[in-house]
Amino acid sequence: MSIVTEVPAAASADALAHFESSLRFETDCWDVHSVMNTPDQDFVLLDVRGTEKYNAGHIPGAIDLAHRKIIAGKLAAYPAETVFITYCAGPHCNGAARAAIRLAKLGRPVKIMTGGITGWLDEGFELVSGAEAAAA
Template identity: 60%
Template sequence: MPTAVTAIPPAPSALAREHFAAEFGFETDCWDVHDSLARGADFVLLDVRGPALFARGHVPGAINLPHGKIVRSKMSEWPKGTIFVTYCAGPHCNGAARGALRLAELGLPVKIMAGGITGWVDEGFELATLP
């Protein structure tokens, strides 16, 4: 008798490969963001949470831009072609997806940092705070 895992068989390998390969176009992870920031980031990291949460702890180098404030006029501050990476509190929060959707609707290239603040801390990386 199949379990809940095997009751629906896995997708064919070719379809699974296509699916998982595509995910890298939509998201990155905390480790890669950390490494890229250390080397000189070629993207803008957006913390899309509110200012109070940002002040209590954020990824060093991130810019606070709550997802509700992502509008064309604000985004025109960056050169055309700038890549954005959004993050929020973590896997239990959909703020990063909300911010990424707003950026995509503006025609801007975007990825999500999977794990958000929770993932960042889980990796052992430090947070910056504001006074």
């Protein structure tokens, strides 16, 4: 028995419930990228790091809305069922979770994009700067 198996794996039914449940709260960079700018895109991607970092480089199509600025008035243009996907700098940043909390408190459906900018770049996807985004 190794340190890995010292604590037994969960029963299959428990593992299934756990992993299915986790996908209700998060998505990943690859899945977001695969549907961006297609008819299948059914979410709004929020960069919650702040305008300075957003302008330095962000995911194409993301909206700049720092987690501290998420209030009902900023979301009024979106139908109540709009799913928001939040991201921040990466796995070392809790901004996406803070944004998700604010959105959930406002009664909005939300998921976190795990990996954030770090994960996006690790997948080989491009960022755009504020100037490039304005020109697009």
